[in-house]
Amino acid sequence: MIQINRRIVSIAGIALFALLTYIIAWSTLFTVSKVVVTGAQQNAMQNLSGVTIGEKLARVEPRAVARKLQEQLWIEGVEVSRNWINGTVTLQITPRKPIGIFAGRFIDKSGTTFDIPGGSSESLPIVEAQTSENGLAAIELFKNIPEKLRTKIVTITAKNADSFELILDEGTRKVLLQWGTNSDLDLKIKVYEALIGLKENSKISTIDVSAPHAPIVK
Template sequence: MKRPGPLPPARAPQPKAEAPRPPRIMERDAREDDASPDEFVGGGVSGFRRFADRAAHPGTDETPHRGDAAEGRDDRADLGWPDEPDREVGWFDVARASWARRRALRAEARRFTARTRRRRAYWLGSLGAVALLIVGTLAAAYSPLFAVREITVAGADRVDEAAVAAALEDQIGTPMPLVDHSAVQAAMLDFPLVETYRIESRPPHELVVRLVERTPVGVVASAAGYTVVDAAGVALSTTEELPEGQPLIDVTGGTSSDAFAAAGQVLRSLPAGLRGDVAEVTATTPNDVAMTLAESGAEVVWGDAEDSALKALVLERVMADRPTSDASVYDVSSPNAAVVR
């Protein structure tokens, strides 16, 4: 068996390599670079300028050369400093600077809102003009400038125009928008021939009254004589003798009955030539209206008042084909199947 050799000698410990140190950053000289404003507080404007120069040029002990006095004054003008000997900044300077700042802000605000202010002024001016026009128009309309001075009556045939104008004389001198329509209506009640009326204003001073007169349809016999009535049964006039050209209406129930309303509607639907040939109209109910012709005495059976316009047209054609000399009864109660006897 071989004998082992000796152990190798132990190595001496090697010193550890130091880590590379970062490059040293040169610290700024606080005296040179970090100029403190405290050392210039008592210097007023001049001290503030030295502080500003030191801060703008670090690393120097002296402020840069500023030139002569005139150049210094120009620098003051550029920076907005007062052109006066160095002095301490007081409350008046602060207030004046604040006021100048506010004035500049107001000027900028006015510049950026110029379009809005112009638009607002345009709308306010337009609305003011419209309001002024409306107020002026109303003031003129309700003033004596547009008062009623003339009354004109139109559409009168059997009604006396002068009497109607005289009944409305109390409206003369009244502004047109203030015409009393209730008073006009009360005055028109004295004219039974007037069915409807309409008032028109013609500036500056004319008031027009348009009348629609009632249409007489026949005569109703009574103890007082013969009364001319319209289709609504309104009495228009009364005479002792039977008026010519008006048929005698003989219905059950008087002028307020349904039979009279049907007879009046039938008479109004007749053509003018045929209505003048009717001598008498009779009805006991709204469904049995009948007429008697004056010249021939022929009878016309009408029935109810429905389809009166069609029945009138059929009657005219039938009478043209079969005149009253050849017929005594014309039954048009069914207009699609007229009967002549």
């Protein structure tokens, strides 16, 4: 009798497991009813994810969907979750934050270059450098310059990691600021502002503050 009961329990367990597998993987229950996207454009991300309405939730593998989306270089991170109660799949997108334009593309703090669909480059400095490392050094300089002067910067050129040039928009003219190394920042700014404000310098096009105690104007 005990063996028969064990067999019945075993068969019932197998049947229950099969039923649950069918319900989760094949029945009309537990299907994707909605895809919610945060941090990016809804339709584009839903299409890229490959997740479709009516698809079985069990077949939506979060890690696989995240890996697929992160093939887009402008995406820094992705979190994918499934709600088994209402059938919602949520895609949380964390886009990279551009801090400049390098080689015609956006560049972020890690040195990764990327394109953003419909992204605007307004207010971002153009960084010219032979390598992304030098580009990042130029961006670091840009971030340390006070906003009053930073908003005038049109281009930053990194000849190497210790030699920089800036082009600034002074309204009626563009001025080349030969900066030198990323040191003595406050002093160099004071020297530049003092020189650019002098009436006799109204027609100069170049200021060299690489040696701030002995600046040169041209």
